[in-house]
Every structure is written in C-alpha cells, then in structure tokens.
Amino acid sequence: MPLNNTNIVSAAQTKFGALNGVSLREIFSEAVDKATIEAGVPKKDIQAAFIGTFIPEMLVHQGHTAPLLLDFAGLKGIPATRHEAACASGATALRAAIMAIESGMYDTVLVAGAEKMTSSTTNKVTEALAAAADDQFESSIGLTFPGVFGIAAVAHMQKYGTTEEDMARVAVKAHKNASTNPLAQFQKEITLEKAMTPRYIAWPLKLFDCSPISDGGAALVLTSNEKAKQYTDLPVKITGTGQASASMNLCDRDDLTSFSASVDASRQAYKMAGLEAKDMDFAVVHDCFTIAEIIASEDIGFFKHGEGARAVHDGITALDGDKPINPMGGLKGVGHPVGATGVKQAVVLYRELIGDAGPNQVSNHDTAVMHNFGGTGATCVVNVMRRADV
Amino acid sequence: MSEKPTIEEYLQNIQDGQFKAYKCVDCGMVIAPPSGSCYGCGSSNMEWTEVSGKGKLVSFTVIHIAPDEFVEETPYYIAIVELAEGTRVSARLLGYDPLKPEEVKLGSDVKMEFETIESGKKYLAFRPT
Numbered sequence: 001m002p003l004n005n006t007n008i009v010s011a012a013q014t015k016f017g018a019l020n021g022v023s024l025r026e027i028f029s030e031a032v033d034k035a036t037i038e039a040g041v042p043k044k045d046i047q048a049a050f051i052g053t054f055i056p057e058m059l060v061h062q063g064h065t066a067p068l069l070l071d072f073a074g075l076k077g078i079p080a081t082r083h084e085a086a087c088a089s090g091a092t093a094l095r096a097a098i099m100a101i102e103s104g105m106y107d108t109v110l111v112a113g114a115e116k117m118t119s120s121t122t123n124k125v126t127e128a129l130a131a132a133a134d135d136q137f138e139s140s141i142g143l144t145f146p147g148v149f150g151i152a153a154v155a156h157m158q159k160y161g162t163t164e165e166d167m168a169r170v171a172v173k174a175h176k177n178a179s180t181n182p183l184a185q186f187q188k189e190i191t192l193e194k195a196m197t198p199r200y201i202a203w204p205l206k207l208f209d210c211s212p213i214s215d216g217g218a219a220l221v222l223t224s225n226e227k228a229k230q231y232t233d234l235p236v237k238i239t240g241t242g243q244a245s246a247s248m249n250l251c252d253r254d255d256l257t258s259f260s261a262s263v264d265a266s267r268q269a270y271k272m273a274g275l276e277a278k279d280m281d282f283a284v285v286h287d288c289f290t291i292a293e294i295i296a297s298e299d300i301g302f303f304k305h306g307e308g309a310r311a312v313h314d315g316i317t318a319l320d321g322d323k324p325i326n327p328m329g330g331l332k333g334v335g336h337p338v339g340a341t342g343v344k345q346a347v348v349l350y351r352e353l354i355g356d357a358g359p360n361q362v363s364n365h366d367t368a369v370m371h372n373f374g375g376t377g378a379t380c381v382v383n384v385m386r387r388a389d390v
Numbered sequence: 391m392s393e394k395p396t397i398e399e400y401l402q403n404i405q406d407g408q409f410k411a412y413k414c415v416d417c418g419m420v421i422a423p424p425s426g427s428c429y430g431c432g433s434s435n436m437e438w439t440e441v442s443g444k445g446k447l448v449s450f451t452v453i454h455i456a457p458d459e460f461v462e463e464t465p466y467y468i469a470i471v472e473l474a475e476g477t478r479v480s481a482r483l484l485g486y487d488p489l490k491p492e493e494v495k496l497g498s499d500v501k502m503e504f505e506t507i508e509s510g511k512k513y514l515a516f517r518p519t
Binding site: 122123124126127130134136137138141142143144146147150151152153154155158200201202203204205249250251252253256 | 397401423424425429448449450451452453454455456457458459460461463465466468470471478479480481482491496513514
C-alpha cells in the first residue's frame with residue numbers, strides 16, 4: 001500500500017561549497033530558517049526533529065549534534081535525534097520522520113542535515129570519510145573512499161566495457177546542470193577534455209570523477225495530510241520508501257558492478273508506491289563518484305545492467321533527456337556536505353516536482369525517485385515521491 | 391573443538407607473516423576476513439583453518455591520494471582477491487607498476503605473500519604467479 005499521509009510542505013538548502021567563516025550550527029540554522037519561517041511554517045509548529053550529520057566528531061570535534069543544532073536554530077526543547085549512516089545519514093533521518101508521521105505520533109516534523117568539512121585538510125577529510133568503510137579489514141590496509149569506487153569502476157569496465165570517457169561524461173553533465181544552479185559549489189561548465197585530465201585520485205577515478213569536499217545544510221518540513229493545507233496548496237507526497245543494508249567490506253560482495261542495497265531499497269520503494277521504474281519521470285541519485293551515478297542508474301531500474309554508460313552518452317539522462325538524472329547538478333556539481341546530502345536530494349525532488357526548479361526544471365515532473373547511498377554502499381535509502389495533485 | 395578465533399589474532403597473524411582464515415565448524419565454509427556468523431549456514435561456531443594462498447584477481451584500484459598514514463606509500467594497489475577456498479579478501483597487490491594499471495588483467499592467478507613497509511608493519515598482499 002502506498003504511504004498516504006506524508007507530505008513535504010517546504011524544502012530548502014543553503015549554498016553548498018567552502019562556506020568560510022561559517023560554522024556547522026550556523027549552516028544548519030540557515031537551512032532551517034529557509035524551510036520554516038521563510039516558507040511560512042512557524043517554528044512553534046514543529047513537534048520533533050530528525051537530524052542527519054555524518055562525522056562532526058572528526059571534522060569539527062563535536063558530537064551529540066541534534067540538541068546542539070536545534071538549540072541554535074531556535075527549536076530547543078522538542079525531541080531531536082541524530083541519524084548517522086555515512087553519506088545516507090540525511091535520508092535515514094528522512095525515513096525516520098516518514099515513520100513518525102505515518103504512525104500518527106506527530107503531525108509536523110523537521111528533517112535537516114548539515115556538515116562542515118572544508119575547515120579540515122584534504123587528508124583529514126579523507127581519513128574521516130574512510131571511517132565509513134570497514135576500518136579493521138579495509139581502511140587499515142590503505143583503501144580509501146575513492147578507492148572503493150575505483151574498485152567498482154574497474155569491475156564495471158571489465159564486465160561491461162565502460163570507459164574512463166563514459167565516466168567523464170557524467171561529470172560534464174553534472175557541471176552543466178550545476179552551472180545554472182546558484183546554490184551549487186561549481187557553477188562552471190567543463191569540457192570532456194578537462195574532465196579527462198589525468199589527475200588520478202584512485203585509478204581509474206580522476207579529480208573530476210569525484211564529488212568535492214563541501215559545507216552545507218538542507219531542511220524539509222513534513223506534515224500529515226490534515227496539516228499540509230495550512231502551509232501550501234501543492235505539497236509533495238512521499239508514497240514509497242525503502243532501505244536496505246549490505247556488507248561494509250567490498251571483499252564480501254559477490255558482485256562489484258552493482259550495489260545490492262540500492263537494488264533492494266529501490267524494489268521496496270517502488271513496491272510500496274505501487275509503481276515501477278518506468279513510471280518515474282526523473283531521478284536524483286547518489287553520484288559521490290561518476291561511476292556511482294552510472295551504477296545507481298542501473299540499480300534503480302532506469303537502465304539494464306551495463307547500459308548506464310550508454311544512456312549518459314546518448315543524452316537520455318541529460319536535463320532535456322527522456323530520463324533526467326540529477327537535474328540540478330548532483331553531488332558532483334552541487335557539492336557533498338555528507339550529512340546534508342540525503343536531505344538536499346529530497347529538496348531537489350520537491351522543487352522539481354512542484355515546478356520550482358527555474359532553468360533546471362525537467363519537463364515531466366509528476367513522479368520521481370531519490371537514491372541516497374551510504375559509505376561503501378552498506379546502507380541505501382530510496383524514496384518515491386509524487387506531486388499531490390497527480 | 392579449538393578455541394574460538396578472534397579478530398585480534400587474525401590481524402596479529404598477518405603481522406607475524408602468516409595467514410589463517412575462519413572456518414565454520416558446522417558447514418565447513420571458509421571465511422576471511424572474519425565474520426561473527428557464517429554466510430552459508432548462520433552458525434557462529436568458528437575455528438581456524440589454513441588456506442592454500444592461491445587466488446584470482448577480482449578487481450583493484452591504485453590509490454594516489456591517501457590519508458596521512460599512507461601518504462608515503464602512494465601510489466599503491468589495493469585488490470580484491472578470491473582465494474581458491476572461495477572467500478574474498480582485500481589486500482595489497484605487488485608485482486605491477488602502479489603507474490601502468492592498464493596492464494593488470496582481472497582474473498589473473500595470484501599467490502599470497504606479505505608486504506612489509508619501512509615501519510615494520512605488514513600487509514596481506516598478493517603477487518601474480
């Protein structure tokens with residue numbers, strides 16, 4: 001049965017990028033203000049908060065972030081819990097909020113995520129991100145996060161003939177879409193030649209295959225059907241949600257060319273929504289690396305396994321293609337403040353579905369899917385959303 | 391029955407230049423790196439087992455940008471190897487030029503050894519046969 005009581009009534013993100021001189025709580029609070037008071041939702045209406053942050057303990061030496069962030073954002077007192085699932089932290093927070101509304105426990109809740117990453121050195125950030133992989137068995141031998149996706153890329157290249165140029169095309173598309181998104185970290189198109197610059201991070205992944213280190217925040221307000229009318233005439237309904245886990249270790253997986261948690265979570269979400277991949281007008285997927293977008297586009301059922309690279313090449317996933325993917329620029333173009341990312345993906349779905357995406361508006365925007373993926377793919381959350389008037 | 395194996399011993403064995411896998415007492419499945427429950431039958435009864443050290447290369451990457459701890463070792467290979475006993479491990483890959491990864495062929499036969507770095511730390515490693 002599709003979910004029928006969860007509505008997004010407002011959604012916003014801060015600018016993503018190197019937000020110099022602005023700390024984690026200030027970033028968080030800006031996102032919350034944009035999604036509440038600036039969107040006509042009084043803060044006093046919020047009954048509970050679900051917060052995504054990944055690893056502020058290592059990045060800014062701060063744990064127990066949920067009450068800290070809520071207090072600064074003027075929401076002290078309400079239940080506030082932090083959800084951590086590496087890069088899927090934001091979407092696991094969202095899923096908990098969906099369950100809170102569907103259970104009838106609350107009518108109006110906040111979902112928000114934020115991360116402050118650029119105040120640390122690149123090596124420190126690499127070390128922090130590596131904590132999202134298995135420390136005792138993989139990180140400790142020197143496997144990095146880009147390395148995890150390098151291994152997946154090599155396997156995909158071998159099995160399906162995917163090339164470094166195919167991956168570079170994903171980066172070109174991401175930068176093109178981000179170039180018209182004022183909240184994106186990168187607002188400049190890049191050529192295929194530039195995307196192919198051989199500055200290797202983890203072969204075959206090069207600098208332009210990797211999402212950047214970013215600061216940023218994002219927030220949503222979710223309500224029940226009854227309360228939604230108070231805030232908007234056009235909410236977005238979350239009709240299906242799925243979540244799955246897989247081994248942290250890459251070495252414990254039978255297939256390195258697909259992520260089982262993505263396949264499982266998307267099946268659950270489509271089934272709950274009573275829809276199929278072909279019913280989706282567009283997708284927002286977790287393109288932490290270019291190969292990750294290609295594999296995700298296959299795992300969520302947009303293309304057959306092995307055909308994701310071809311789809312990018314043929315423009316099918318472009319903003320004006322038949323199946324746009326990451327129409328506002330994805331993690332690659334917009335940035336990847338880890339705890340904010342899953343929430344920001346829902347912000348993109350909301351804006352596209354209600355027709356508020358400006359130059360990044362996709363032409364068909366009734367129904368869409370978001371795919372947020374944690375760490376080495378050990379957690380994946382997929383949500384299906386529809387505009388309420390569909 | 392032998393004493394229950396631990397992760398600490400598994401990792402120490404590698405530092406001592408030897409390798410032992412877990413083996414499910416109930417169904418015989420060989421498991422490495424360690425798991426608290428058998429992927430085959432779900433049992434948590436484990437014992438140590440020796441392995442042949444022979445394997446096949448499943449996939450790999452070459453790390454160029456690494457955390458501080460590994461910076462001096464870059465560029466280096468990390469590979470996924472399937473042992474003859476059926477389990478897969480992550481390890482260093484030796485015997486190939488890290489600047490010519492296009493010459494590495496997946497499916498190649500490899501043999502287990504250990505890489506010792508300057509600090510004396512050892513990594514589980516494989517080299518083509």
